[in-house]
Structures are given as C-alpha cells and as structure tokens.
Amino acid sequence: MKVRVERDVLAEAVAWAARSLPNRPSAPVLAGLLLKADDTGLVLSSYDNDTSARISIAAEVSDEGEALVSGRLLAEIARSLPNKPVELTADDSKMELVCGSSRFTLQGLPVMEYPALPSLPETVGTAPSGDFAQSVAQVVVAAGRDELLPVFTAVRMEIDGYTVSLLATDRYRMALKEFTWHPATSQASGAALVPARVLSETAKSMTAGEEIALSLSAGSSGDGLIGFEGDLGSGGVRQTTTRLLDGDFPKVRHLMNIQPALSVRASVADLTAAARRVALVAERNTPLRMLIGEDTVTLEAATGDQAQASEAIDAVVDLHGSGEPAITAAGFNPNYLLDALGALDVPYVNFAFTAPGKPCLLTGLEDLAGDPQTDYRHVIMLMRLPG
Structure with a gap:
C-alpha cells in the first residue's frame, strides 16, 4: 500500500475512526485501525464487536492494499x-509514515485476524444533520450512566411515519423529543434501544453534511443493528453501526402529559445563572429549593450552618383551578435542573407542578405569553423537602 494524503484530512479521519476504539480490547487486533487503499481513495475503519466506524477520504493511491x-x-x-x-x-509487517522531515515506522497487526465489519442495514430515512444532532443532545442528558442497568443507558428511538421520537430516562428524570424527518416510505415504523453514548457521539460527529441517513435492522435477540451515514462535504463519507440493546424500556410516556395545578414561567438564562450561583453552597444529595411567590421564584440552598444562598427571579405564576396553591415550594436536584435548562433551545421555560414530591414537567416557550412547546418535554422527579 502506498498513499499520499493531506495532513489535515488524515488527522481528522484518524481521530474520528479511533474514537470508537475500546479501552480494553478483548483481542489485540481490536485496538487496531484498518487502512484500506483502492482506486476510490483511502478508507479507515475501527470495530469493537459492538460498534463500528468507517470513514472514506480522498487520497492519491499509488499502490492498493x-x-x-x-x-x-x-x-x-x-x-x-x-x-x-x-x-x-505499508507491507505485511509495518507501515511507514513520512510528513516533511518527520518519519515514523509502526508495527503492523495481522490483517487476516481482523473481524469483518458489519454492513449498513437498509436505509429507513434521512434527517437534517443539524436537527438530528440537536434532538439527540436534548435527550441524552436524561440517560443513565450505570452500565449495570443497560436499558437505562439507552435512548428509545420510535419511528412512526414522518415522526421520530427519542426518549431517555435514568428513573429520576425523563426527556422526550419529537421531530419530523424524511422516511423511505410513509408507512415506516419501528423502535430500537440505541446506546446513548454512541448515539450522542455519532450525532455530533456527522454535522458536516446536510443530511444523515439512518439504517435499521431488527434481528433476533441481540442481533439488531442501527447504522448512520453522513457526507463530509468534501467527497468523503462517514458510516457507523452499533448493536442495539435488549430489554423492555420503562413505560414513562404518560408522565409527559402532566395536568398542572400550578405553572411557573421564567427566563431560562436568568434561572440558569441563579441556579449555578446558588448551587455552589448546596450540600451533596440535598435539594435546591424553589420557593414560589406571586410573581417571583426564589432559589435557595445551604450547607448546614456554614453557607447559605438565595436569589429571586421574576416569574409568571399561574394557579390552575380554585383554592390555595397545591405547591409553594419544590426541591430539585441542582444538576438535573441545570441539565434540563441547558437542553432548552428557547428563551423561556414553563414548569408544570402538580403536588409536592410529584414529577415536574419542563417545556420551552418562545415568549412568556405563548403556549408551551410540545416537541421537547423534560420531566424531573422532585426531591422531598425537610418538614
């Protein structure tokens, strides 16, 4: 194999393909990056028996291999x-890399022992790459991190005609995003549990082209595969596949349809800034308290008698129904609250409260007098307040 390629093109391609390499490969060859040169250019691939990455780039190929x-x-x-x-x-035993006066020699790994990468399943539709990346980012914040509970580390992707729904939960918060796309057929349908980490990295790395193509195969238990393909904008193509997770995703969609007894509307930027400041003195595993007034909300936190903080923010408070407010204070995990506010892409947020200790629904608002948006919904389980 003999290839000549631009430095920036090579560095970006290697970095992208190598990001999927396992930290502790089950076999030495899985720590390798496969380079294949032919008359179409250079293809770099990685695989860990669950997730594969393949990127093709333009190159001057003198000898294929x-x-x-x-x-x-x-x-x-x-x-x-x-x-x-x-x-x-490169030959069978080593690869030499020359760039200007820099020269490197790398020991080769046995190509014949490298497993064949899975092929992309059948394409089921395409979506604008920017919209897809934003949608995924809004949902993965609610996915779990505990590998001992794999179903909670997944994003459930549901396809129903022209609508795709992404849903994630770690049991203490839930996020749902719905967006339109271009299905291969108007009757397209299906569901898949996609590892949240892989989905997040893939969505962020495929925004160079205008669209991302989604492929899906629902095989027997443990054999389901999802694939993504995106153009580089310079003639190259990125492809990745990952094995779907097994298990029954918890039924949490009904929590996205909360009928509020009380709603609070406020500026996302003001709430975010105040929550960050007040959370500095929050003791670990204690709530950030939101006290609800007539036209303000006050955030409070403390670490025993050592430090306290509070900050008031202007808000629009609406009581739904008659009688006294069902809730005058709410306890939030500060990190969960900041994650939810950070996922909103509009200037205002609407909190829908039902009762103390019950789930709270957050939705976005374009303006304080407008209707809450329903394409993105985020639910946080409230923490119990002392007394």
Whole structure:
C-alpha cells in the first residue's frame, strides 16, 4: 500500500475512526485501525464487536492494499504532524509514515485476524444533520450512566411515519423529543434501544453534511443493528453501526402529559445563572429549593450552618383551578435542573407542578405569553423537602 494524503484530512479521519476504539480490547487486533487503499481513495475503519466506524477520504493511491496498526498511536502521530502532505507506505509487517522531515515506522497487526465489519442495514430515512444532532443532545442528558442497568443507558428511538421520537430516562428524570424527518416510505415504523453514548457521539460527529441517513435492522435477540451515514462535504463519507440493546424500556410516556395545578414561567438564562450561583453552597444529595411567590421564584440552598444562598427571579405564576396553591415550594436536584435548562433551545421555560414530591414537567416557550412547546418535554422527579 502506498498513499499520499493531506495532513489535515488524515488527522481528522484518524481521530474520528479511533474514537470508537475500546479501552480494553478483548483481542489485540481490536485496538487496531484498518487502512484500506483502492482506486476510490483511502478508507479507515475501527470495530469493537459492538460498534463500528468507517470513514472514506480522498487520497492519491499509488499502490492498493491494506494495513492494520495501533489506532490510538496513529491518532497521536497524525495530530502532531507538520502541515504538509503525508505519505503512507505499508507491507505485511509495518507501515511507514513520512510528513516533511518527520518519519515514523509502526508495527503492523495481522490483517487476516481482523473481524469483518458489519454492513449498513437498509436505509429507513434521512434527517437534517443539524436537527438530528440537536434532538439527540436534548435527550441524552436524561440517560443513565450505570452500565449495570443497560436499558437505562439507552435512548428509545420510535419511528412512526414522518415522526421520530427519542426518549431517555435514568428513573429520576425523563426527556422526550419529537421531530419530523424524511422516511423511505410513509408507512415506516419501528423502535430500537440505541446506546446513548454512541448515539450522542455519532450525532455530533456527522454535522458536516446536510443530511444523515439512518439504517435499521431488527434481528433476533441481540442481533439488531442501527447504522448512520453522513457526507463530509468534501467527497468523503462517514458510516457507523452499533448493536442495539435488549430489554423492555420503562413505560414513562404518560408522565409527559402532566395536568398542572400550578405553572411557573421564567427566563431560562436568568434561572440558569441563579441556579449555578446558588448551587455552589448546596450540600451533596440535598435539594435546591424553589420557593414560589406571586410573581417571583426564589432559589435557595445551604450547607448546614456554614453557607447559605438565595436569589429571586421574576416569574409568571399561574394557579390552575380554585383554592390555595397545591405547591409553594419544590426541591430539585441542582444538576438535573441545570441539565434540563441547558437542553432548552428557547428563551423561556414553563414548569408544570402538580403536588409536592410529584414529577415536574419542563417545556420551552418562545415568549412568556405563548403556549408551551410540545416537541421537547423534560420531566424531573422532585426531591422531598425537610418538614
């Protein structure tokens, strides 16, 4: 194999493909990055038996062939090279990399032992890459991190004709995002549990082109596969696949239809800034208190007698129904509240409260007098307040 490629193009491609390499590979070859040169250019691939990444880039190919080398080492080398064209030459035992006066020799790994990457399943539709990335980012904040409970580390993707729904929960908060896309058929339908980490990284890394194509195969237990493909905007293509998770996702959609007894509307920016300041003195595992007044909300937190903080923010408070307010104070996990506010892409937020200790629904508002948006809904389980 003999290839000449631009330094920036190579460095970006290696970094993208190497990001999926496992920290503790089950076999030495899975720590490798596979480079394959043919008359179409250069293709770089990685695979950990669950998630695959494949990227094709333009290159001058003198001799076709393939090589397998340490992916993390190649990524570090490519990132450090001077801004000059890079020449790659490989045989069965090693690969040489020359860039200006810099020269590296990397030991080759056995290509014949490298597993075949899965093919992309059938394409079921496309979505604008920017909209898809934003939608995923709004939902993954609510996904769990505990690998011992894998179903909570997933995003449930539901396809129903021209609508895609993304749903995630870690049991203490839930996020739902719905957006329109371009299905391959108007009768498109299906559901999949996609690892949240892989989905998040994939969505963020495929915004160079205008669209991202989604492929899906629902095989037997443990065999389901989802794939994504996006253009680089310069003739190259990025593709990734990952194995779907098994399990029954909890039925939490009904929590997205809260009928409020009390609603609070306020500026996202003002609430975010105040919550960050007040949370500085919040004791671990204690709530950030929101005291609800007639036209303000006050955030409070404390660490015993050592430190206290409070800050009031202007708000529009509406009581739904007659009688006294069902709730005058609410306890939020400060990190959950900040995550939810950060996921909103509009200037105002609407809190829908039902009763103390019950779930609270957050939705976005374009203006304080407008109707809450329903395409993105975020639910936080309130913490119990002392007394």
